[in-house]
Amino acid sequence: MASGTALIYDEEMTTHKLLWSDPVCDIEVPERLSSSYEQLKCYHLVERCVHVPAREGSEEEILLVHSLGQVSCLCFLPASCAPLPWQSMRLKKSLIEVSIT
Structure with a gap:
């Protein structure tokens, strides 16, 4: 097994953007990742x-x-949002019900 510092990077990661305006999350921009890389x-x-x-x-x-x-919130994003793996409702239904109640 290789040892050292691991680096996980894919250009696809820089296409994600915040879908709403929130001053607390202003730092969450694609350039944050690309400039670090x-x-x-x-x-x-x-x-x-x-x-x-x-x-x-x-x-x-x-x-x-x-x-x-x-994670449960992501299951209920509007269809106009970019497709997410959670929209397929792969999470166990009981977990979602517990988190909503």
């Missing part, structure tokens, strides 16, 4: 990292860092 490249740190391909996180992985309430 450019700095890593500038200092030749990218080539020193172990590259890990980006992939969609499993429900269990996402629930390690986000609350059930946050």
